[in-house]
Amino acid sequence: MIKLLENFEFCKKCTKCCTKTEMILTLNDLKRLKKVSEEFYTYSNGFYRLKNVNGKCIFLENNICKIYELRPMGCRAYPLVYDERRGVILDDDCPLKTIPKKELLKGVKELLIALKEIERDYGYKVNWDLFRRSVNSIF
Numbered sequence: 672m673i674k675l676l677e678n679f680e681f682c683k684k685c686t687k688c689c690t691k692t693e694m695i696l697t698l699n700d701l702k703r704l705k706k707v708s709e710e711f712y713t714y715s716n717g718f719y720r721l722k723n724v725n726g727k728c729i730f731l732e733n734n735i736c737k738i739y740e741l742r743p744m745g746c747r748a749y750p751l752v753y754d755e756r757r758g759v760i761l762d763d764d765c766p767l768k769t770i771p772k773k774e775l776l777k778g779v780k781e782l783l784i785a786l787k788e789i790e791r792d793y794g795y796k797v798n799w800d801l802f803r804r805s806v807n808s809i810f
């Protein structure tokens with residue numbers, strides 16, 4: 672099992688999920704991050720999203736998220752993501768394959784909050800039945 676500290680060191684070397692990010696921002700994310708920046712978002716395909724600079728998330732600095740405590744809900748949940756066909760999955764793009772159960776549970780809670788906010792803010796419809804069924808299969 673990979674411990675959190677090991678994950679952190681691994682992530683510092685990887686930064687894949689902070690590269691060419693398309694992370695969707697909820698209105699709460701926007702509000703929270705506007706306290707530290709005015710130029711961190713873009714609007715595409717119907718959603719506000721994190722902006723990239725030179726192919727990396729605007730908040731990535733020296734391979735570390737410089738707004739870690741304030742990061743968007745989707746970043747908190749990652750590598751758990753919601754796929755419209757498969758439901759809740761560990762993102763295929765993330766090389767971490769073993770994540771402690773405690774971290775997975777935390778990620779599910781964060782993903783749940785993110786999806787509820789996305790429904791409220793954008794009128795997006797989540798398949799909650801698929802969400803529940805798929806959550807069971809990630810443990």
Ligand code: SF4
Binds near residue numbers: 750764
């Ligand atoms: S893609 Fe996975 S391993 Fe890489 S930085 Fe993101 S969470 Fe860490």
Ligand code: SF4
Binds near residue numbers: 689692731732742746
């Ligand atoms: S906000 Fe932080 S964790 Fe999220 S993509 Fe940007 S650098 Fe990565």
